[in-house]
Amino acid sequence: MKRVYLDHAATTPVDPEVAEAMARVFREVPGNPSSIYAEGRAARALVDRARDEVASALGATPAEIVFTSGGTEADNLALRGTLKARRWENKEGPGLVISTIEHHAVLDTAEDLERHAHVRVTRVGVDREGRVDPADVERALGDGTVLVSIMHGNNEIGTLQPIERIGAICRERGVTFHSDAVQTVGALPFDVRRIPVDLVSVNAHKFYGPKGVGALYVRKGTRVATMQTGGGQEKGRRTGTENVAGIVGLGTAMRLAAERRDAESARQARLRDRLIAGVRTRVPDAILNGHPTERLPNNASFCFPGTQGEALVIALDLEGFSASSGSACTSGNTEPSHVLLALGLEPSVAQGSLRLTVGRETTEADVDALLHALPPIVERLRSISAVPV
Amino acid sequence: MSQEYSAATIAHFTEPRNVGAVEDPDGKGSDANPSCGDRTTITIRLRDGRVEAARFRTFGCTAAIAAASALTDLAIDRTADEAATIDPGDLIRVLGGLPTRKEACALMAVGALRAALIDAKVKKSSASIQAAKATGG
Numbered sequence: 278m279k280r281v282y283l284d285h286a287a288t289t290p291v292d293p294e295v296a297e298a299m300a301r302v303f304r305e306v307p308g309n310p311s312s313i314y315a316e317g318r319a320a321r322a323l324v325d326r327a328r329d330e331v332a333s334a335l336g337a338t339p340a341e342i343v344f345t346s347g348g349t350e351a352d353n354l355a356l357r358g359t360l361k362a363r364r365w366e367n368k369e370g371p372g373l374v375i376s377t378i379e380h381h382a383v384l385d386t387a388e389d390l391e392r393h394a395h396v397r398v399t400r401v402g403v404d405r406e407g408r409v410d411p412a413d414v415e416r417a418l419g420d421g422t423v424l425v426s427i428m429h430g431n432n433e434i435g436t437l438q439p440i441e442r443i444g445a446i447c448r449e450r451g452v453t454f455h456s457d458a459v460q461t462v463g464a465l466p467f468d469v470r471r472i473p474v475d476l477v478s479v480n481a482h483k484f485y486g487p488k489g490v491g492a493l494y495v496r497k498g499t500r501v502a503t504m505q506t507g508g509g510q511e512k513g514r515r516t517g518t519e520n521v522a523g524i525v526g527l528g529t530a531m532r533l534a535a536e537r538r539d540a541e542s543a544r545q546a547r548l549r550d551r552l553i554a555g556v557r558t559r560v561p562d563a564i565l566n567g568h569p570t571e572r573l574p575n576n577a578s579f580c581f582p583g584t585q586g587e588a589l590v591i592a593l594d595l596e597g598f599s600a601s602s603g604s605a606c607t608s609g610n611t612e613p614s615h616v617l618l619a620l621g622l623e624p625s626v627a628q629g630s631l632r633l634t635v636g637r638e639t640t641e642a643d644v645d646a647l648l649h650a651l652p653p654i655v656e657r658l659r660s661i662s663a664v665p666v
Numbered sequence: 667m668s669q670e671y672s673a674a675t676i677a678h679f680t681e682p683r684n685v686g687a688v689e690d691p692d693g694k695g696s697d698a699n700p701s702c703g704d705r706t707t708i709t710i711r712l713r714d715g716r717v718e719a720a721r722f723r724t725f726g727c728t729a730a731i732a733a734a735s736a737l738t739d740l741a742i743d744r745t746a747d748e749a750a751t752i753d754p755g756d757l758i759r760v761l762g763g764l765p766t767r768k769e770a771c772a773l774m775a776v777g778a779l780r781a782a783l784i785d786a787k788v789k790k791s792s793a794s795i796q797a798a799k800a801t802g803g
Contacts, residue, residue, distance in 0.1 A: 583725070585704065585725060585726050585727050585730075587727035587728060588679070588726070588727050588728050588731060591671070591679065591727075591728040592679075592680070592728075595676065595680065612701075612702075613703065624703055625703060625725070628702075628703050628725075660685065661682060661685050661723065661724055661731055662723060662724065662725045
């Protein structure tokens with residue numbers, strides 16, 4: 278059975294050019310970038326080139342890029358590193374402002390800092406379409422606030438946040454601004470010369486790069502303390518021998534994504550719109566999660582009342598489609614998605630969520646096949662369901 | 667294909683047996699898993715102390731649906747007392763095993779069936795009390 282992969286928000290397949298660039302590193306460049314002899318210099322040159330590629334795609338300077346093991350580590354470094362560096366600035370403890378729909382890498386890190394590091398965390402809610410109101414962020418800023426962390430594009434519902442306006446408010450108030458842009462970098466233009474943001478998390482495997490490597494953009498002058506100690510790599514901000522092949526993969530994937538972005542994102546947005554319109558026609562009471570227009574170009578997220586997300590995912594899997602659900606049971610997590618609940622959805626409705634995310638290899642025929650397969654599945658699960666629709 | 671679930675579980679999920687509700691049931695029972703919000707309702711009809719019909723409705727995951735389907739199949743044709751002794755372990759064996767974190771789904775199905783059997787018992791005894799009262803006995 279030909280499978281149709283519609284879960285590009287979870288991960289993307291590695292681009293063949295990226296895989297080849299990485300394989301060349303494994304085969305031909307055995308050195309440690311910290312070594313000063315030939316093999317080390319060769320590895321260092323590759324890391325430097327990748328740093329240039331990542332910096333160039335973001336409009337940053339190479340010195341502002343810190344390589345990490347992925348998005349989660351970049352988020353942790355942004356939050357923990359900033360609050361550690363500035364922990365003495367307020368006697369009641371430094372303040373952190375986040376939204377209620379952040380990725381767990383931010384949400385749970387904030388909670389951990391709140392419990393164990395005397396950080397005062399303020400959580401800003403969202404409207405029914407998942408948008409943070411910049412005025413709410415402004416109201417949340419207190420005397421001791423040192424950091425605001427608001428994601429750019431939400432991984433579950435696809436809503437884009439007005440980070441330019443939030444960043445402008447933070448800048449005016451002298452507060453550091455971090456944005457988890459793991460879902461958007463590679464898919465949308467992201468230029469730190471235009472967006473007033475100080476810290477940006479990036480993850481290679483969301484744009485056809487390898488898993489296990491990412492980066493944190495750190496605007497020049499932003500104070501971030503290291504979370505681990507050791508040999509002092511990455512200017513001491515993220516020590517440990519560099520993942521040379523992974524970093525080369527990140528740089529290559531970033532360059533390719535920037536080259537292809539405009540045409541490819543427009544193509545994916547057309548597929549997304551076809552998917553949304555098709556689902557709405559065939560399952561009229563489906564609820565579109567997230568903002569109707571301000572959303573990731575590849576994300577279509579729905580709730581189908583009277584169904585349960587895990588059952589939708591398994592039923593689609595059996596018919597050859599890969600999709601995901603933010604609802605109960607999908608990943609051993611028995612709580613309904615915090616993002617869907619933050620939109621104000623009833624827990625029983627939030628349970629019937631399905632996220633479909635298209636990618637580079639997705640075709641119109643794939644979308645149409647999904648539109649053919651999905652309605653009978655929804656109907657069947659509803660006929661079994663104990664919940665009246 | 668889903669490697670997580672056995673072929674038996676998938677079969678009960680894709681083509682569940684006994685979906686719906688028994689008309690004028692002798693017993694009706696529900697159970698829910700509060701941690702995930704799944705719930706199952708089972709209705710039964712008894713004849714001469716045996717489960718003649720059992721039907722279910724489940725709002726829940728693959729395992730919850732498959733467990734209710736397999737359990738109603740197991741219960742039919744057993745005496746009410748026998749049906750009440752089916753335990754989650756029996757059901758999991760019939761399903762060819764469940765992922766550990768899904769074992770609660772078998773518990774929920776068994777809970778709904780036992781509640782339906784108790785409901786039938788209570789209804790029967792209150793009916794006989796009413797009958798006794800009516801005849802002045």
